[in-house]
Amino acid sequence: MYSEKVMDHFENPRNVGEIADPSGVGTVGNAKCGDIMRMYFHIDENRIIQDAKFKTFGCGAAIATSSMATELVKGKSVEDALKVTNRAVMEALDGLPPVKVHCSLLAEEAIHAALWDYAQKENVHIEGLKEPVEDIEELQ
Amino acid sequence: MKQRIYLDNAATTQLYPEVFKEMEPYFTEYFANPSGIYQFARESWNVVDKAREEIASVIGAKPEEIYFTGGGSESDNWALKMIAEAYAHKGKHIITSKIEHHAVLHTCAYLEKQGYEITYLPVNEEGRIDLKQLEEAIRKDTLCISIMAANNEIGTIMPIAEIGEIARRKGVLFHTDAVQAFGHIPLSVEDMQIDMLSASGHKINGPKGIGFLYIKKGIKVQSFLHGGAQERGKRAGTHNVPGIVGMAAAARLAQKEMEKRSAYESQLRDYAIGRIEKEIPFAVFSGSRENRLPNNIHFCFRFIEGESLLIMLDAKGICASSGSACTSGSLDPSHVLLAIGRPHEIAHGSLRLTLSEKTTKEEMDRVIDELKKIIERLRSMSPLYEDYKKEQEKSNV
Numbered sequence: 001m002y003s004e005k006v007m008d009h010f011e012n013p014r015n016v017g018e019i020a021d022p023s024g025v026g027t028v029g030n031a032k033c034g035d036i037m038r039m040y041f042h043i044d045e046n047r048i049i050q051d052a053k054f055k056t057f058g059c060g061a062a063i064a065t066s067s068m069a070t071e072l073v074k075g076k077s078v079e080d081a082l083k084v085t086n087r088a089v090m091e092a093l094d095g096l097p098p099v100k101v102h103c104s105l106l107a108e109e110a111i112h113a114a115l116w117d118y119a120q121k122e123n124v125h126i127e128g129l130k131e132p133v134e135d136i137e138e139l140q
Numbered sequence: 141m142k143q144r145i146y147l148d149n150a151a152t153t154q155l156y157p158e159v160f161k162e163m164e165p166y167f168t169e170y171f172a173n174p175s176g177i178y179q180f181a182r183e184s185w186n187v188v189d190k191a192r193e194e195i196a197s198v199i200g201a202k203p204e205e206i207y208f209t210g211g212g213s214e215s216d217n218w219a220l221k222m223i224a225e226a227y228a229h230k231g232k233h234i235i236t237s238k239i240e241h242h243a244v245l246h247t248c249a250y251l252e253k254q255g256y257e258i259t260y261l262p263v264n265e266e267g268r269i270d271l272k273q274l275e276e277a278i279r280k281d282t283l284c285i286s287i288m289a290a291n292n293e294i295g296t297i298m299p300i301a302e303i304g305e306i307a308r309r310k311g312v313l314f315h316t317d318a319v320q321a322f323g324h325i326p327l328s329v330e331d332m333q334i335d336m337l338s339a340s341g342h343k344i345n346g347p348k349g350i351g352f353l354y355i356k357k358g359i360k361v362q363s364f365l366h367g368g369a370q371e372r373g374k375r376a377g378t379h380n381v382p383g384i385v386g387m388a389a390a391a392r393l394a395q396k397e398m399e400k401r402s403a404y405e406s407q408l409r410d411y412a413i414g415r416i417e418k419e420i421p422f423a424v425f426s427g428s429r430e431n432r433l434p435n436n437i438h439f440c441f442r443f444i445e446g447e448s449l450l451i452m453l454d455a456k457g458i459c460a461s462s463g464s465a466c467t468s469g470s471l472d473p474s475h476v477l478l479a480i481g482r483p484h485e486i487a488h489g490s491l492r493l494t495l496s497e498k499t500t501k502e503e504m505d506r507v508i509d510e511l512k513k514i515i516e517r518l519r520s521m522s523p524l525y526e527d528y529k530k531e532q533e534k535s536n537v
Contacts, residue, residue, distance in 0.1 A: 011452075031488070062445070
């Protein structure tokens with residue numbers, strides 16, 4: 001049911017953990033639906049994401065998409081990180097089963113939530129960034 | 141891959157080699173259609189007759205009260221739709237519970253669309269209905285009560301004899317979905333005053349694709365499948381002779397071994413439950429301690445999600461199940477867990493282990509050792525667990 005890439009990122013997830021004193025942290029999803037993702041970014045003065053970590057409560061796909069999403073944003077500027085869409089995460093994982101597409105939407109939203117937190121804290125503007133929704137249902 | 145440990149016997153069981161041996165001649169040697177007029181068909185006919193007697197004797201019914209079907213789901217569908225239709229003049233009300241199998245719940249939903257009214261009784265935290273509530277739910281126009289003998293997820297055994305007594309006294313028909321109970325716990329349609337009972341072959345080490353419906357003599361039987369005179373004209377379709385032979389052989393063995401098997405399984409079950417409760421923190425036990433199927437273990441592990449747990453167990457060669465949202469493609473957790481009052485976030489972390497008499501203590505020990513490691517790992521990734529720990533630290537300060 002899952003691709004090899006998904007299984008790899010589920011069994012050996014990259015970037016699991018927390019960042020002490022992060023530049024931005026965002027949590028999306030809800031326990032009722034069975035998925036919660038939290039992402040921590042460390043962003044330097046040039047607005048480059050130097051480090052990204054995550055914690056996720058959810059199914060195999062939720063953990064794998066979190067892992068892949070943090071991999072994809074690491075080293076990118078906040079503007080480029082904003083371009084990491086759910087489609088990009090899915091493609092990087094060689095696809096997801098149709099019922100798991102919402103996990104990739106959640107991953108995209110978690111990136112936005114962490115960037116939003118950073119923008120709020122630093123009082124900076126990121127072109128194109130909207131206030132994230134917590135409940136993924138609203139995205140579908 | 142390590143040696144496989146199969147702990148999903150509530151989903152299906154291994155066909156016993158000795159059962160298969162009894163079935164074998166009816167595939168290749170005695171292949172005749174039992175409805176044939178020639179001598180050659182007689183062996184097939186006789187063996188179906190004999191199987192009917194064997195099945196009937198296991199539940200204390202008469203052979204002519206046993207109707208072979210394609211499985212438990214068909215039996216459930218047939219029982220409810222038949223009663224609804226045949227007794228529609230009496231009323232349009234049916235009583236069931238919130239934790240039935242979907243074969244019953246979805247049939248009830250279908251009947252609701254046809255204008256029937258269904259009462260879904262709540263259950264307590266063990267998963268049992270309240271008998272007083274049942275009695276109060278019975279109305280003049282109630283046709284039937286359909287309550288499962290044992291629950292497929294949390295293994296709770298319902299007070300079947302008491303329900304049968306109420307139904308008989310109130311003049312209401314009583315159907316029980318005994319798919320998980322048949323061959324595992326003693327069932328007597330006479331003592332328990334059961335009017336209809338659904339069961340299947342593959343949950344008792346018999347073949348898949350075969351089941352039966354017991355219908356008490358005197359009940360108006362309406363055809364479910366049309367197109368042939370089989371099963372006294374009530375269930376058309378060429379007899380699945382090897383399947384019928386296999387189910388009867390499995391039922392005979394199950395009956396013979398029940399006491400020994402159930403003692404062994406429940407001891408191993410309780411040992412595993414004890415170890416989990418002692419060694420894994422935040423494990424929420426599900427179901428009943430006394431009224432429980434001998435082979436069912438069910439827990440919800442807080443702060444983690446069931447599907448990721450199952451995949452990690454699978455990577456260790458352990459076959460288990462959860463009833464979690466993700467596996468079924470819906471975001472809602474199990475209707476059974478919600479009905480026993482589990483909050484959504486806890487219900488998501490469910491795990492069902494159903495053992496067999498071949499499961500060993502060494503296997504259970506290995507499973508629990510792996511389980512401990514996997515749960516610890518998933519919790520280390522869980523934002524819910526992180527929040528919980530931070531709150532604990534705060535309140536400790």
